[in-house]
Structure formats: C-alpha cells, structure tokens
Amino acid sequence: MNQESGGTESGGAVEREATGSRLAVVIMAAGKGTRLKSRRPKVLHEIGGMPLLSHVIAAAGKIVAPADIYVVIGHQAERVRVAVEASGVRFVEQVEQRGTGHAIQCAQAAIEGYENVLVLSGDVPLIRPETIEQVWNFHRSEQAAMTILTAAPEDPTGYGRVLRRSPDAPEVEAIVEQKALAPDQQAIREINSGIYAFRTAALLSHLNKLTSNNTQRELYLTDMASLLRTAGERVVAIQAAEAAEVLGANTIAELIALDATLRRATASRLMACGVTIFQPDTCVIDATVEIEPDTVIEPFVQLLGRTKIGADCQIRSYSVIENCTLGDGVLLRQGCILTESRVGDGAKIGPYAHLRPGSDIGQDAHVGNFVETKKTRLGKGSKANHLTYLGDTEVGEGTNIGAGVITCNYDGVHKHPTHIGNGVFVGSDSTLVAPITVNDGVYIGAGSCITKDVPAGALAVARTRQITKEGWATARRALQETKK
Numbered sequence: 001m002n003q004e005s006g007g008t009e010s011g012g013a014v015e016r017e018a019t020g021s022r023l024a025v026v027i028m029a030a031g032k033g034t035r036l037k038s039r040r041p042k043v044l045h046e047i048g049g050m051p052l053l054s055h056v057i058a059a060a061g062k063i064v065a066p067a068d069i070y071v072v073i074g075h076q077a078e079r080v081r082v083a084v085e086a087s088g089v090r091f092v093e094q095v096e097q098r099g100t101g102h103a104i105q106c107a108q109a110a111i112e113g114y115e116n117v118l119v120l121s122g123d124v125p126l127i128r129p130e131t132i133e134q135v136w137n138f139h140r141s142e143q144a145a146m147t148i149l150t151a152a153p154e155d156p157t158g159y160g161r162v163l164r165r166s167p168d169a170p171e172v173e174a175i176v177e178q179k180a181l182a183p184d185q186q187a188i189r190e191i192n193s194g195i196y197a198f199r200t201a202a203l204l205s206h207l208n209k210l211t212s213n214n215t216q217r218e219l220y221l222t223d224m225a226s227l228l229r230t231a232g233e234r235v236v237a238i239q240a241a242e243a244a245e246v247l248g249a250n251t252i253a254e255l256i257a258l259d260a261t262l263r264r265a266t267a268s269r270l271m272a273c274g275v276t277i278f279q280p281d282t283c284v285i286d287a288t289v290e291i292e293p294d295t296v297i298e299p300f301v302q303l304l305g306r307t308k309i310g311a312d313c314q315i316r317s318y319s320v321i322e323n324c325t326l327g328d329g330v331l332l333r334q335g336c337i338l339t340e341s342r343v344g345d346g347a348k349i350g351p352y353a354h355l356r357p358g359s360d361i362g363q364d365a366h367v368g369n370f371v372e373t374k375k376t377r378l379g380k381g382s383k384a385n386h387l388t389y390l391g392d393t394e395v396g397e398g399t400n401i402g403a404g405v406i407t408c409n410y411d412g413v414h415k416h417p418t419h420i421g422n423g424v425f426v427g428s429d430s431t432l433v434a435p436i437t438v439n440d441g442v443y444i445g446a447g448s449c450i451t452k453d454v455p456a457g458a459l460a461v462a463r464t465r466q467i468t469k470e471g472w473a474t475a476r477r478a479l480q481e482t483k484k
C-alpha cells in the first residue's frame with residue numbers, strides 16, 4: 001500500500017507538499033433536486049442567507065486550496081458556476097446526471113494526480129471543517145481505501161444505511177440505499193452522510209465497475225464500498241458526534257429545518273459573545289452578521305448579509321437590516337428598513353424609517369417616522385424627524401429638516417443633487433427643487449418651494465402671502481341661517 005506518512009497539520013489546514021497536491025476535494029453538485037419541486041437547482045437553494053453549495057465550498061476551503069476543489073456541475077451548470085466561481089474552485093461537467101458514482105467518473109481526469117480525494121455532497125451544507133478533517137485523519141490512520149462519514153440520526157428514513165462487519169468494528173461491508181433495504185436491515189440507524197475519503201488509486205481502479213442495476217437505474221457511489229471490499233481493500237466508517245451536521249436537504253421542509261439549525265447556531269454564537277437576542281427563533285440572522293456586545297435585538301428582527309452592528313445598540317422589533325454598518329449606541333425603533341447604509345454612533349432611527357442604499361446617517365443624528373433617505377448624507381446631530389424624503393442630498397451638521405420636507409431630485413429624466421449646509425432650519429412642508437444649494441445658517445419658511453440657491457445666513461420664503469378677511473366667516477354663516 002502506498003500510504004500517507006501522517007501529514008502535518010497547521011492552523012486547521014492540511015499542509016500540502018511543495019510538489020503538487022496530495023489531497024483533492026470533489027463536491028457533487030450536478031443533481032437537479034427533483035424532490036424540491038423547484039426551478040432553481042438544489043445546490044443554489046439558500047440556508048442562513050447563502051447557497052447550500054457555498055457552505056460546502058467554505059468548509060472545503062479550510063482543508064485544501066480553492067484550486068484543489070472540484071465542483072461537479074450538470075443541471076443548470078452555468079447558473080451554478082456563475083454563483084460560486086468567485087471562490088476560485090474548479091469545475092467538472094457531468095452533462096447527463098446518471099448518479100453519484102457517475103459524477104465521480106466525470107471527475108476522473110481531474111483527480112488522477114492526487115493521492116487521496118475527499119468527496120462531499122453539495123446538499124449536505126452544515127458539515128464543519130473539523131469533521132472533514134477527522135474523516136481525513138481517520139482515513140490515513142486506518143490506511144483505508146475508502147472512509148465513510150456516518151451518523152445516527154433519530155429518523156434515518158431516506159438515507160443509505162451502513163452495514164458494518166460487526167457493530168463495533170470500523171470495517172464496512174456495504175452501503176445499502178433506503179429503497180433496497182431488506183426487512184431485517186430496516187432497523188439499522190447508522191446512515192451514510194454522503195461524505196467520503198478515498199485513496200485515489202483504489203477508487204479509480206474500481207470506479208468503472210459500477211453498474212446501474214438498481215431501482216433508480218443510476219450509478220451509485222455508495223456501491224464502491226462493497227466493490228472495494230470484495231477486491232480486498234479496506235473500507236471503514238467513522239461516525240459524526242452530531243447527526244445534525246450531516247443531514248441533507250432534499251425537500252423544502254428539510255431545507256427549512258437546516259436553515260433553523262444554522263440560524264440557531266448563529267444566534268447562540270452571538271449570545272455567547274454578549275449580544276442579547278429576545279425570542280431568537282423569531283429572528284432571521286445570517287451567519288455573516290457581526291454584532292458587538294451589549295446590543296439588544298428584539299423579536300422579529302431580520303439581520304442580513306454583511307451587516308455589522310456596534311455595541312450598546314437597541315434594535316427594536318420588525319426591523320430589516322441588509323448589508324449595513326451601525327455604530328455604537330444606535331437606537332433603531334420599530335419597523336425600520338435599512339439597506340446598504342451606514343448609521344453613526346448614537347443615532348436614533350425610526351419608527352418606520354426607510355434608509356435606502358447609500359444613506360449615511362451621522363453621529364447622534366435623528367431620522368424619524370416615515371422618513372425615506374436615498375444616497376443621502378445627514379451630518380452629525382442633524383434631524384429629519386417626520387414624513388420627509390431626502391434623495392441625492394448632502395446635509396451638514398446641526399441642521400433641522402422640518403416635517404414633510406421633500407427634495408425634488410428627479411426631473412423625469414435625470415437625478416439632481418441637493419446641498420444643505422450646517423445649522424440650517426428648513427421649515428415644514430417645504431420642497432427643495434434640485435439641483436439646489438442651501439448654505440450655512442439659512443432659515444427657510446414653512447411651506448416654501450425653493451427653486452434658487454440661498455446664500456448663507458439668509459431667510460428664504462417662497463409661498464403666496466396670506467389673505468385674512470375679518471368677519472367673513474361669521475357673515476357667511478349668518479347668511480346661510482336666513483336662507484333656512
């Protein structure tokens with residue numbers, strides 16, 4: 001046997017020899033996912049805000065370099081490729097999907113040069129790199145031709161079962177798919193996770209012996225266990241401590257269960273770091289979100305994508321925050337929607353505020369009820385507290401934007417900028433027709449329609465003068481009385 005001499009590990013990654021790589025990872029991701037009843041390929045369905053396949057690639061990337069990861073694509077291959085190619089992995093095409101064994105046959109040329117190969121399933125996304133490494137270490141210490149990662153979930157229905165030579169022996173005789181289980185095999189709880197390590201030479205010398213002599217008329221990779229055994233090769237199994245980690249996503253219900261597991265883990269991780277999350281099961285928090293200690297998240301909050309939240313913030317119920325950065329001590333009142341925006345320390349937002357992409361709310365600034373901002377910078381301590389639209393606008397520091405103020409930034413064809421200086425007071429219900437500049441210290445009378453730039457320190461009023469006719473209403477009512 002041409003065996004590994006017990007490779008060295010450092011920092012959780014397997015060190016590779018300077019001359020060529022010893023270990024490749026193949027991720028099977030060509031299947032259609034018929035049981036999902038979806039037009040989207042299975043491996044692009046998301047849990048925790050990320051495609052299944054991206055989770056698996058991320059785990060594999062902790063073991064080998066991206067260039068040693070081969071993703072087998074087939075069903076909607078281009079769509080899958082485009083979705084994950086930024087990770088730097090390589091691709092192998094399986095034009096017709098004739099089973100998991102056939103998927104590996106398609107990767108034959110790619111893996112020939114490697115001594116060993118780890119096979120992962122694109123639809124088993126919760127697998128942790130530590131567990132993959134355990135499989136790899138066990139594979140080497142057992143000097144095996146094939147090592148199978150197994151688990152013992154509560155309900156093994158639907159999975160292939162692992163037949164050990166004896167209950168405590170590592171040696172495996174065969175993997176039997178659910179549909180082929182004999183009556184006395186139904187009780188076996190140890191399942192095949194769909195994650196394996198192979199010595200490449202042993203795999204490749206028997207891979208073409210697979211037959212589609214089964215109910216699915218497919219080439220099963222699982223049949224390699226009995227094939228290699230029969231050839232006198234060593235086939236062993238190692239059981240994962242946590243079955244939840246190796247569960248697959250074949251149906252929407254299974255997908256949602258994995259999503260819940262992942263989000264519960266994310267919430268637990270954040271809480272362990274000092275973040276308070278009330279009713280975590282009602283919150284949707286992506287694995288990519290970062291939150292500093294002493295921040296409080298109320299029920300029914302969604303924190304998505306690359307969102308970062310500072311310390312001592314309060315995120316009240318029903319807010320949805322996507323790809324935003326919030327400083328320390330931010331108060332986000334109920335029902336706010338924030339997308340691709342930044343909020344400075346101590347700012348108060350909402351309730352019911354909408355920060356659209358490119359909003360930059362300064363330190364201690366206030367954005368209140370039913371205020372919408374887009375590509376707008378609100379300076380330190382400035383306030384827009386009620387019913388306002390600010391688009392393509394720069395607002396200086398200590399400026400007050402009155403209730404109902406609107407920047408008219410769009411002429412039907414182009415967008416135009418509005419500049420408002422420091423210490424400005426914009427009276428309620430004013431409209432500012434862009435492009436326009438309102439300089440420092442200006443006062444704008446309520447109800448003005450401002451169409452010309454206003455110099456610093458000036459008062460601008462642009463509204464029709466009030467007419468008051470004394471006694472007019474009383475006289476009118478008296479007249480109406482006489483007509484009755």
Ligand code: UD1
Pocket residue numbers: 028029030031032042043072074094096097098099100101102103121122123124158159160161175177191192193194219220221222247248250
């Ligand atoms: C497979 C195993 C089963 C195991 C389970 C664990 C086989 C025959 N069965 O069953 O023993 O318990 O995984 O989750 O392997 N794929 C391809 N090309 C194909 C077919 C599938 O790339 O031609 C990919 C799929 O995209 C998927 C993975 O291989 O990511 C597994 O395929 P799937 O059809 O889901 O296998 P299971 O029925 O779950």
Ligand code: CA
Pocket residue numbers: 123248249250
């Ligand atoms: Ca599966």
